[in-house]
């Protein structure tokens with residue numbers, strides 16, 4: 001391959017937690033999530049940068065893996081990308097952790113055997129001195145036959161990276177060398193394949209020996225591709241135990257070769273080892289204190305989310321109220337203004353007001369990941385989660401599910417056991433995600449008095465806490481039920497690397513928080529604007545009867561009530577009203593009228609839409625538009641009985657419905673994506689919504 | 705003796721890691737015969753176990769740790785280990 005080509009595709013590959021994503025960010029400037037928990041990247045992510053000579057490099061950041069023999073879904077991504085996507089990926093930058101070069105080099109030697117153009121980037125060189133590490137890079141390059149660079153993704157700035165100097169800049173400009181050198185091959189000398197691959201020697205090129213070995217050993221994970229492109233693999237006899245023995249031999253031989261190489265090039269002064277991480281772990285993971293410390297940390301996290309966020313939330317509330325008032329007084333008093341202020345603006349305010357809470361939540365999750373405590377949570381929780389059919393690794397998706405279920409479900413890829421992974425995917429949507437907060441908050445404000453019990457516990461806060469607990473408890477209970485129903489013949493095992501404790505890189509945390517906030521606000525914002533307009537249109541247009549409303553009413557009603565009734569009557573006969581009436585029989589047993597029904601229906605696109613839909617409907621159906629949504633909801637009455645719509649029973653029923661119902665299309669699509677079948681999203685939808693309906697029904701009927 | 709029988713801070717040399725019942729991942733992470741393993745800690749409910757295997761900190765479920773045998777070392781020799 002020559003460098004004449006204008007665009008080159010490269011992949012970042014390496015063990016978990018070696019700083020691939022940090023380097024990716026440094027090279028491409030594209031912001032991706034970083035963390036000190038093995039398996040933070042579970043997906044492939046692409047970005048682009050340019051060399052000084054104009055060559056474009058498309059860089060793909062892959063999940064961490066220990067070898068080309070995957071144990072979990074995120075590692076499978078790497079294998080498939082490298083083995084089956086060869087036309088696509090032209091070369092690989094292996095990112096290794098300087099503290100543990102030996103282990104990192106297993107994967108490196110495998111990639112060299114695949115015949116890929118490879119470059120080794122030894123990361124975290126900022127720690128070299130402190131750890132007493134010495135490396136002979138020149139010799140390493142010679143022994144491996146590939147370019148080797150010593151870099152630090154952390155201390156890049158101090159390195160003068162901005163001014164076009166520094167190690168990462170140098171790394172960029174050695175990329176072309178990957179394609180000219182001749183990397184050492186290891187596998188050919190191991191003589192392991194004689195047993196099996198000899199049958200097909202005539203069918204494969206010698207160069208592809210190792211590739212075929214991987215295809216052969218991982219055939220159960222690659223069966224689709226094998227059937228299409230390498231059918232001869234299926235003709236070979238396959239004895240699982242024999243193959244495993246060979247693979248074990250292969251690793252031992254690799255370690256032997258690596259030891260040979262490192263003996264001449266790598267030196268670590270053992271006396272410099274402080275055992276810092278181990279000493280902290282003896283406290284944080286202590287038999288008794290461990291769980292207590294964990295509980296205290298979790299409690300303070302959630303406590304501070306609410307206490308720290310309340311002040312900025314008040315500001316945001318104030319700003320939106322002022323702005324909305326300003327628009328109302330300065331724009332002509334018509335329905336379009338109402339749509340803008342009461343529909344769209346109110347809906348967006350209902351989401352933006354949660355930005356402080358979500359920012360703090362993401363901040364804490366990012367901090368826990370960056371500093372390395374997330375792995376400790378997994379360690380502490382594993383045995384506790386086991387009876388529920390979950391793994392300690394399920395805790396990470398469940399925790400981040402309190403922010404948003406979509407990335408959380410993807411995070412379940414790190415769970416090796418397919419049954420535990422499936423159960424984690426299916427139960428994470430029960431966790432109280434941030435989209436439920438706008439709904440909870442407004443309903444709690446309506447039905448729970450703002451009082452303190454025992455002089456200190458805020459009742460409304462307590463209600464919110466109860467809902468969080470409800471979400472977590474139902475996730476666990478349904479996990480337990482699922483674990484009894486789903487059959488699996490895979491044995492469960494637990495292996496987890498415990499990363500070093502690190503001071504967080506503040507920029508990484510900043511990026512995580514900002515990226516997630518953007519996704520939350522813009523994702524919800526788009527849906528809210530679209531739905532507000534649709535709802536408004538349907539509520540202000542209607543068939544024949546709707547158009548005759550005014551003449552109808554003038555004939556029948558007394559003048560004094562006229563105005564209010566025209567609006568209400570019109571709404572009932574609009575397209576929206578007709579749709580609402582059609583679904584009313586279904587939701588009446590839960591205590592809802594057709595307007596709530598419409599809000600419920602639109603919530604199936606995204607829960608946050610509840611608030612904006614109700615605001616839109618109420619502002620259309622109400623002649624005077626001066627009140628905020630909460631006040632409107634309080635005043636809303638049943639047309640026939642004249643009683644308030646939002647009673648305590650209706651409120652509780654709604655809270656339960658929103659706690660359980662599967663009302664998020666993105667989540668369903670993610671479940672489909674992760675399980676590769678529509679079966680599971682369909683089951684989750686009916687299961688969760690079924691529970692929602694039944695509990696809401698029971699609550700309303702017994703409380704009303 | 706079994707890996708799970710090590711006392712906190714006690715070290716041992718792994719002797720049967722090339723056992724076909726163990727996941728391959730373990731060997732890839734550096735848990736091979738002859739490597740030095742130090743027991744660090746046990747999770748509150750009795751599993752997983754936490755070890756330093758070679759230069760890597762690894763938590764292992766009890767079911768796995770029980771399958772690994774070690775030869776305990778009395779007081780380990782720093783220079784000896786460095787060559788690995």
Ligand SMILES: Nc1nc2c(ncn2[C@@H]2O[C@H](COP(=O)(O)OP(=O)(O)OP(=O)(O)O)[C@@H](O)[C@H]2O)c(=O)[nH]1
Nearest residue numbers: 017018019020021022035036039040041064153154
């Ligand atoms: N000291 C030091 N720490 C670093 C450096 N680069 C990254 N880190 C830290 O290493 C941890 C892991 O970084 P990531 O970039 O998420 O690693 P990754 O390889 O993408 O991890 P996975 O996606 O989980 O495989 C983070 O805590 C970083 O702050 C470095 O050059 N020096």
Ligand SMILES: [Mg+2]
Nearest residue numbers: 020021040041
């Ligand atoms: Mg990553």
